[in-house]
Amino acid sequence: MMNGVTIGQAAAFVGVTVKTVRHYHKLGLVEEPERDSSGYRRYGSDELLRLVQVRTLATAGVPLAEIGPLLDADAEQFTTALADVERQLTARIEELTARRDTLHRLADGDRALLPDRAVALLERMSGLGFIPDYVSAQREALVLARVLVPEGYDGFLAQLEHWLDDPEYVDLTRRGREAESWDPDDPRIEELATAMADHYLAHRTLLGNPTSLRAWANASAQYRLINNHRRDQAPMAARLTTLTEAKLRAAGVPIPRQ
Structure with a gap:
């Protein structure tokens, strides 16, 4: 046998x-x-x-x-080695869980690249009647800002929240989008820029908190990248922004230059 x-x-x-x-x-x-x-x-x-x-x-x-x-280890070494393996596995599990969560966020569109607070702002914009192209441009700006100026991001989100809470600002912004159909020499562009700058100056919270303002003032190159994004697709809106910012700088607001 x-x-x-x-x-x-x-x-x-x-x-x-x-x-x-x-x-x-x-x-x-x-x-x-x-x-x-x-x-x-x-x-x-x-x-x-x-x-x-x-x-x-x-x-x-x-x-x-x-x-x-x-x-081949003795009992004490075996126990120590197993504890180390357990720590490695725990770290791996946490990493895989984070990857899974990212996949879930990918399935939910914006949530893969933006925090829930930013997604909520985009949803509010849509609910307030802003056109899809405007919301899309804001989404891309939020993604860029999160990467390029992380220290000013929370302040930027707070600033957007103040904007959307202000009916007069929302109305001015909507009019700014309408400017795309205006003639480049239309005097209403200058008038709207003045109205926007005056509204900012009368409601300083719309300009952002001091920490956020400093962060953006120290990131002029990043600011230009974000502010010039899609500029060629909305030239009148870009011109309106340039005029408004010039008026705010003249009033002493520390806004980076284009």
């Missing part, structure tokens, strides 16, 4: 493939048994036990390169 089982039987008993068993041999995790008189390798209880131990640790997430030293 032959002692032990074939590699195929050993693999089946342990719950892995023959290829996996051979891989364990190649890495030195399980010694290959000697061949019997018929030339076959027969796996006995010692080899099967080692296979079970290796498979269990591998399934638990222990890297194969660490399994050999782990199995």
Whole structure:
């Protein structure tokens, strides 16, 4: 009667493939048994036990390169090593959870690139009747601002919230979008710029808090990139912004130059 089982039987008993068993041999995790008189390798209880131990640790997430030293360690070293593996797995789980959350946010459009507070602002703009192109431009500006001027981002969101809470400002902004259909020399552009600047100066919270203003004042290059985004698609609105900002600078407001 032959002692032990074939590699195929050993693999089946342990719950892995023959290829996996051979891989364990190649890495030195399980010694290959000697061949019997018929030339076959027969796996006995010692080899099967080692296979079970290796498979269990591998399934638990222990890297194969660490399994050999782990199995050969004493009880104290084994416990310490397992604790370290657990920490690594916890970190990996947190990373994978964050990736999964990002995928969920991707499925929800804006939420992959913007925080919930910014998404809520975009939804408010749509609810207030701003046209899709305007909301889209604001979405892109919010994404750029978050990356380019992170220290001023919360202040920027607060500023937008103040804007949308102000019916007169919302009306002025809507009129600014209507300016795209005006003639470049239309005197209403200058009049609207004056009205917007006067409204800002009369309601200073619309200009942002001091911290946010400093952040933007120190990021003139980033400000230009954001402010000039889509400029060619809305030239009248861009001109209106330039005129309004010039009037605010003349009043001492620290707005970066284009």
